[in-house]
Each structure stands twice: as structure tokens, then as C-alpha cells.
Amino acid sequence: MILLFIIIFLALIFDFINGFHDAANSIATVVITRILTPFQAVLWAAFFNFVAFFYARYLLGGFKIADTIANTVLPDYVSLYVVLAGIIAAIIWNLLTWWFAIPSSSSHTLIGGFAGAAIASGGFGAIHATVIFKILAFIFLAPLIGLLGGSLITLVTLHIARHSKPVKAEKWFRRLQLLSSAYLSLQHGLNDSPKVMGIICVALIAFNAQAAPDSIPQWLQLADSRDVHDWVPFACFTAIALGTMSGGWKIMKTMGNRITKINYTEGFCAQTAGAMTLTLTEHLGIPVSTSHVIAGSIMGVGAVKRLSAVRWGITINMLWAWLLTIPVSAMLAMLIYYGINLFA
Secondary structure, eight states, X not given: OHXXXXXXXXXXXXXXXXXXXXXXXXXXXXXXXXXXXHHHHHXXXXXXXXXXXXXXXXXXXXXXXXXXXHTSBOGGGXXXXXXXXXXXXXXXXXXXXXXXXXXXXXXXXXXXXXXXXXXXXXXXXXXXXXXXXXXXXXXXXXXXXXXXXXXXHHHHHHHHTTTSOHHHHHXXXXXXXXXXXXXXXXXXXXXXHHHHHHHHHHHHHHHHHHSOGGGSOGGGOOSSGGGOOTHHXXXXXXXHHHHHXXXXXXXXXXXXXXXXXXXXXXXXXXHHHHHHHHHHHHXXXXXXXXXXXXXXXXXXHHHHHOGGGSOHHHHXXXXXXXXXXXXXXXXXXXXXXXXXXXXX
16 A cells, blocks of 8 residues: 555656646746736646636546546556556656756656556557557647647737737737636646546556455545546646646746747737647547647747748757657656566
């Protein structure tokens, strides 16, 4: 049981790191455009990260992404050691990318770590190939959808506001940017917290499979991720909200003006496009990277002005980080799994 508690603790630590690692995604534009101060912005984002729990629990009625993550590895190959190695690898890669200000994907870090540890345990037959391929496809599709959405929403918005006085339009879009930031933060919580939920669920299921039923407290009993006790999602959404409050200022510089210069209107369009993309992927139950989505939507907004407005060199570096995240996390998890087995 101690190992289970260690895994749950590390999973929540990862969720916390995910919060400050990805905080920049939902607050970069409102800080860069000076709608809110950095402190006000992280409180705003953290609040809606947490509200996402109640929205998912009582309005959506479930956590589709948690189920997807739980099904990444076939049940016969899930063990507490596999989960532990995957989480440790994900934490290490997340901290490294945060330190070097690389807006990589916390989602794919976790998926790569979990899958890599499972492969080390049981070979490639241990992973659910269909689920993995679907997630891999959206490494490319999610930012593309965000890019197209950002361009389309910008064109529509500029058309609607074409006769408005610049001062009046700026005033309205300052207010609307707060709403779009709240929407994006809500979807960030819905997209990212359930991933950690899925990992905790598989750990609980693995623990229940190997322990005597009479020795397991009721709040730790679980046979199916869809029947998870409320303390799991509540803890996960709380952890990501606290992480968001701690900020992620290094990455915010990359996600803000280094991709392209943005104003109030463009900030609203980028956030709305990113949030709508996350709404779509959450509905499909596909875990995607908030970093990928918002970066794509910012590029789409910038491309409407002119293609040269987007600093494509920055985006190419980001693309390399996105592509490397899953394989690097997987290999790191394999090494950690082998190390754990040497001393376990």
C-alpha cells in the first residue's frame, strides 16, 4: 500500500508541475496585452482550472480523457512498477523542458512515460496500438485545427468589427479577452487533469488486482476507471489549479510575443480558437497538448496579418520538442523501469 500512496503522491506532483508548466497557455495573451497583471492572471486561470471539476462531474457527467489514458496500456501489463516508472519519467522531462523554456506537452510526456514503462515490462504488445496511434495523429492535427480555427475566427471577428471605431473595439476586446481566457482555462483543466486521473485509476486497479479485497479500504477500491471515487478527480483538479497559481513565466515568453506580436483582438481570437479546439478533443475523448493547440491558434492569428508575421523558426524548434516528447519520455521510462526492477 505504501507504493500505491507514493504513486498517488507523485501523480499529484506531476499534476502540479503540469499546472505551472502549462499556465502560460491560458494566461500568456492576457498578460502580454496587459489586460491583467501576472498575479491576477494566474489566479484567474487557476480558478477556472478548478471549476472545470464541477463542470465535468455534474454537467458533462464523466471524464472521457481519463478513460482514454487508462486504456493506453493493456490491463494485463499494468503494474504499480510500470505506473511508477512512467510518472517519474514524465516528471523529469516536464521539469527539463520547463527549465529550458520549451513549451512541450505534459500530456504526451505522461503518455510516453506510461507506454514506455509498459513496453519495458511486456514488449510492444503491452500497449493499446489504436489508442496510441490516435494520440500520435493529434500531435499534428491539434495544432493544425488550432491554426485553422485561429485564422477563421480572426477573419470573422475582423469582418464583424470592420465598422467599429478602434478605441471602442479595443475596449470591448479587452473585456472579451477575459472571457476567452476563462474559457481556455476551463478547457485546460478539463483536458489536463483527467490524464492524471487516468494514471491514478490504473494504479488503483492494479493494486486491487493484487491485494486481498478485505484489506483494501473502500475509498481505494476500484475495478473500472469510470467508477472512480470523487476524491481522485477533486485532488487532481486541485493540484493543477495550485500549479497554475505558481506560474510558468519562462514558457509564457515563448507562448506570448515570440511566436508573433498580438493585440487585444488577436489575443481574444487565439484564446477562443484554442478553447474551441480543446472542447472538440475533450468531446472525442482524445488527450492533446494545450501547448500545441494554443501555439497553433496563435500562429493562425498571426498568419492572417501576413505569413511573415509568424516567427516560423521558433515554431520549428517547438515542433521538434513536440515530436521528441513521446519517444524521449518512453525511453527514459524504460530505463527507470529497468532500474526499479534491479532494486525492487
